[in-house]
Amino acid sequence: MAKSYQEAIQSIKPLDETAMQAARQRQDELTKPVGALGRMEELSIQIAGITGNPRPKIKEKAIIVMAADHGVVASGVSLYPQEVTAQMMHGFLAGTAGINVLSRHIGARVVAVDMGVIGGFEPHPNLICKMIDFGTKDMTQGPAMTQQQAIDAIESGIDVVEAEISKGLDIVGTGDMGIGNTTASAAICAAITGKPVAQVTGRGTGLGDEQLADKVKMIEKALEVNKPDLKDAIDVLAKVGGFEIGGLVGVILGAAANRIPVIIDGFISGAAALIAATLCPQATAYMIAGHQSVEIGHRAMYDHMKLEPVLNLNMRLGEGTGGALAMSIVEASCKILDEMFTFAEAEVAGADKEVK
Amino acid sequence: MAKSYQEAIQSIKPLDETAMQAARQRQDELTKPVGALGRMEELSIQIAGITGNPRPKIKEKAIIVMAADHGVVASGVSLYPQEVTAQMMHGFLAGTAGINVLSRHIGARVVAVDMGVIGGFEPHPNLICKMIDFGTKDMTQGPAMTQQQAIDAIESGIDVVEAEISKGLDIVGTGDMGIGNTTASAAICAAITGKPVAQVTGRGTGLGDEQLADKVKMIEKALEVNKPDLKDAIDVLAKVGGFEIGGLVGVILGAAANRIPVIIDGFISGAAALIAATLCPQATAYMIAGHQSVEIGHRAMYDHMKLEPVLNLNMRLGEGTGGALAMSIVEASCKILDEMFTFAEAEVAGADKEVK
Numbered sequence: 070m071a072k073s074y075q076e077a078i079q080s081i082k083p084l085d086e087t088a089m090q091a092a093r094q095r096q097d098e099l100t101k102p103v104g105a106l107g108r109m110e111e112l113s114i115q116i117a118g119i120t121g122n123p124r125p126k127i128k129e130k131a132i133i134v135m136a137a138d139h140g141v142v143a144s145g146v147s148l149y150p151q152e153v154t155a156q157m158m159h160g161f162l163a164g165t166a167g168i169n170v171l172s173r174h175i176g177a178r179v180v181a182v183d184m185g186v187i188g189g190f191e192p193h194p195n196l197i198c199k200m201i202d203f204g205t206k207d208m209t210q211g212p213a214m215t216q217q218q219a220i221d222a223i224e225s226g227i228d229v230v231e232a233e234i235s236k237g238l239d240i241v242g243t244g245d246m247g248i249g250n251t252t253a254s255a256a257i258c259a260a261i262t263g264k265p266v267a268q269v270t271g272r273g274t275g276l277g278d279e280q281l282a283d284k285v286k287m288i289e290k291a292l293e294v295n296k297p298d299l300k301d302a303i304d305v306l307a308k309v310g311g312f313e314i315g316g317l318v319g320v321i322l323g324a325a326a327n328r329i330p331v332i333i334d335g336f337i338s339g340a341a342a343l344i345a346a347t348l349c350p351q352a353t354a355y356m357i358a359g360h361q362s363v364e365i366g367h368r369a370m371y372d373h374m375k376l377e378p379v380l381n382l383n384m385r386l387g388e389g390t391g392g393a394l395a396m397s398i399v400e401a402s403c404k405i406l407d408e409m410f411t412f413a414e415a416e417v418a419g420a421d422k423e424v425k
Numbered sequence: 426m427a428k429s430y431q432e433a434i435q436s437i438k439p440l441d442e443t444a445m446q447a448a449r450q451r452q453d454e455l456t457k458p459v460g461a462l463g464r465m466e467e468l469s470i471q472i473a474g475i476t477g478n479p480r481p482k483i484k485e486k487a488i489i490v491m492a493a494d495h496g497v498v499a500s501g502v503s504l505y506p507q508e509v510t511a512q513m514m515h516g517f518l519a520g521t522a523g524i525n526v527l528s529r530h531i532g533a534r535v536v537a538v539d540m541g542v543i544g545g546f547e548p549h550p551n552l553i554c555k556m557i558d559f560g561t562k563d564m565t566q567g568p569a570m571t572q573q574q575a576i577d578a579i580e581s582g583i584d585v586v587e588a589e590i591s592k593g594l595d596i597v598g599t600g601d602m603g604i605g606n607t608t609a610s611a612a613i614c615a616a617i618t619g620k621p622v623a624q625v626t627g628r629g630t631g632l633g634d635e636q637l638a639d640k641v642k643m644i645e646k647a648l649e650v651n652k653p654d655l656k657d658a659i660d661v662l663a664k665v666g667g668f669e670i671g672g673l674v675g676v677i678l679g680a681a682a683n684r685i686p687v688i689i690d691g692f693i694s695g696a697a698a699l700i701a702a703t704l705c706p707q708a709t710a711y712m713i714a715g716h717q718s719v720e721i722g723h724r725a726m727y728d729h730m731k732l733e734p735v736l737n738l739n740m741r742l743g744e745g746t747g748g749a750l751a752m753s754i755v756e757a758s759c760k761i762l763d764e765m766f767t768f769a770e771a772e773v774a775g776a777d778k779e780v781k
Contacts, residue, residue: 100516101523102504102630106746107719107739148458156771160456165766167457173764174757274458363463381737382754383463390462394754398738401530401750408529410521415512 071228072326074220074319078349080326084118091123098411108379112357112402116240119330119355124407127400129237130177132244132389133229133320134161134168137185137312138204139249140213141291146252146284148274151204154248155186161246161388162195168244168388175397177242179389182229184222185312186247197232199225201312208256208291212308219307219315226319231327240330242359242396243317244389245337251364254340256288256309258366260297261343262373269366271336271385302347310344317341322348325355332357332399334392335385336364339371346374357399360384360391427584428682430576430675434705436682440474447479454767464735468713468758472596475686475711480763483756485593486533488600488745489585489676490517490524493541493668494560495605496569497647502608502640504630507560510604511542517602517744518551524600524744531753533598535745538585540578541668542603553588555581557668564612564647568664575663575671582675587683596686598715598752599673600745601693607720610696612644612665614722616653617699618729625722627692627741658703666700673697678704681711688713688755690748691741692720695727702730713755716740716747 072080092114097103104110116125136158142151160166161181164173172179182197183190187204190196201222205213214222230241247253251273258269266288272281288309295308306315318341324331325345333342333356345352353374360380361367371378379395428436448470453459460466472481492514498507516522517537520529528535538553539546543560546552557578561569570578586597603609607629614625622644628637644665651664662671674697680687681701689698689712701708709730716736717723727734735751 099523100513100521101742105630105740105742106523107741109738109740157456160766160771163766163771165456165764165771167455167462167761167765170760170764171757174753174760274461379738382465382735384461384465385463386457386461394757397530397753398750401527404526404530405523408521408526409523410516410519415516415519415521 071224074223074227074322077227077322077326081349081351083351084354085121088121088123089114089118092117092406095406095411098413099409100412100415106405109402109405112399113406116330116399116403119328121328125403126407127239127403129239130175130396131180131233131238132168132172132177132242132393133180133182134244134246134389135182135184135313135316136246138187139247139253139311140205140207141209141252141287142249143207144209144287146287147248148276149248151187151248154246155188157246158186162193166388167386167390168393171390171393175393177393177396180233182316184316197229199229199316205311208309209287209294212295213310214307216303216307219303219310222312222315223319226316227323230320230323234327234329238329240332240396240399241320241324242332242389242392243320243334243338243341244392245313245317245387247311247313250311250313250337252284252288253309253311253314254337255366256291257305257340257343258370259288260292260299260305260309261347262369263299264369269369271364271366302344306344314341318344321345322352325352330357331355332359332392332396334359334389335362335387336367337387339367342374343370357395359395427580430579430583430678433583433678433682437705437707439707440710441477444477444479445470445474448473448762451762451767454769455765456768456771462761465758465761468755469762472686472755472759475684477684481759482763483595483759485595486531486752487536487589487594488524488528488533488598488749489536489538490600490602490745491538491540491669491672492602494543495603495609495667496561496563497565497608497643498605499563500565500643502643503604504632505604507543507604510602511544513602514542514546518549522744523742523746524749527746527749531749533749533752536589538672540672553585555585555672561667564665565643565650568651569666570663572659572663575659575666578668578671579675582672583679586676586679590683590685594685596752596755597676597680598688598745598748599676599690599694599697600748601669601673601743603667603669606667606669606693608640608644609665609667609670610693611722612647613661613696613699614726615644616648616655616661616665617703618725619655620725625725627720627722658700662700670697674700677701677708681708686713687711688715688748688752690715690745691718691743692723693743695723698730699726713751715751
């Protein structure tokens, strides 16, 4: 019984100012110069505002990795063959992929979701099947999916995150897998931010110069053929998006509707965040930009949403890997707020007020 | 029986190129596009070269926090009274300070060392006493310490890190506490990098504009009075340094001599790294720059040593806090190298070689 996406949006409220003020005050009283922990302080205060708890604790953590295939791969936009999407999904289920390693490191569970991988999967205890179709259509020829499929993808994502919340969830990270999905994400980025395609299109898994030029032309063609309405995010998702991107839109909206902080990973998660923010600008308050991807369009996405990445490690893998590393830093920020003593608690002399 | 600092320097060898090549090859074969984990890949390869192990594992972790007082505080360079040094040390021992919280988060032990705090401490099971003197002299009036004290401080640091190595140590982070120590660190930075004092002197715990101008004048006076020899790092340390800075020089040299990676924390740790790098340029290969401090001189230090910080979180607390967060990322980088499957291991189809 998933929420409709409109219901989720209506449930997204402003952050709790009272909790944020209490967190700010405690941060200012901790045994350190005011502001000396910089971004760590801001993160803890944001989590206080999201959760409504002035001393939030992060214990239950999940990375939701959504996979799907992309019809645009037929136009030759990726170095890797399409079957890699399914093969990587087997890695997620076996626990051998990058996101599994990093999730174990930070103590998070990986939730793997098939949103529409060609060929599908045998039932697996760790696999959630929300398949919309066996991959999208080639967006250079027409819409990648129908409007109803776009809505179904979003509502499936809401369903997935609400199921995780029912098991216990204090923070969630987004992750993706889908050969061809930097192409869809660049198209979404260009459509919503209005930037030229060439300025937001990157090398994906490692395209050369000529292949990159071809990728730009394919995206320009897809936007020309489909003419997505930049004010209508469902239209953008349907025409040039992907099923895993739609699913992640639902994860973000569902998390925000339930006051759960959501870490945005890389370029594909950023495209989902752009759609979510266009549907509901208030949702950005629940987002933490995990890291700055090498993909050049990622910066344009963050600028559009006024988000600043926590990490910049020159990464471009997706899967939620950058978000997982950031999640541990967010958890640490809440421990600082909760466990570190104030000057009063430690009976340490404060700064000389006269000198200030 | 600590090594002499000359013995430690003689023990510092180049990184193990064979181990690094094997690590590079495995990174290129993991189930991801080549280079897609960016800095994470580089970190794991550096650790392979440091340890000589192509698949290094990081389990035993320590942050060595060294504290001392500074005579220059008499010249009014800090907002906080000098007794805060000792009071914060009590916090480290009680487990209530920022570095304790972050060390628990990453699974590292905190090693608190008294290098010369005014008043001293009662014996405590978690406190290592290597006190050189009850704080340095005021460097605006003459040398902060004698040349022999500088050498004793460094060799005490070597002793401390070698004692930790004997307990089991895979990586070490540097941390500091000492009211007035951004003044000493800025003086060291100006002396060694040759940059103007005003360009490398920051607000420390939060000085206003006038107080900052006074701090710059004090440092200029100290350099004028003492004329440290920029080619002689022991001379620089003695004339404008601090006991905890000298101790951290020893931690860095001792770690490098024993092929243990060392995470450099903030501005004070950076000053120690500058001294260590001047004594032994090869030591920089064993360093990982944990984070970029808000202190403006920190960038000049890293540029001088050609190091790039892992994190930039707008922090300026010291204690080893930025280094602790970076340590967890370094540990994660080694897990990626060791635990993530290669394409052959996962039997996933590789990239289409023809397209490449």
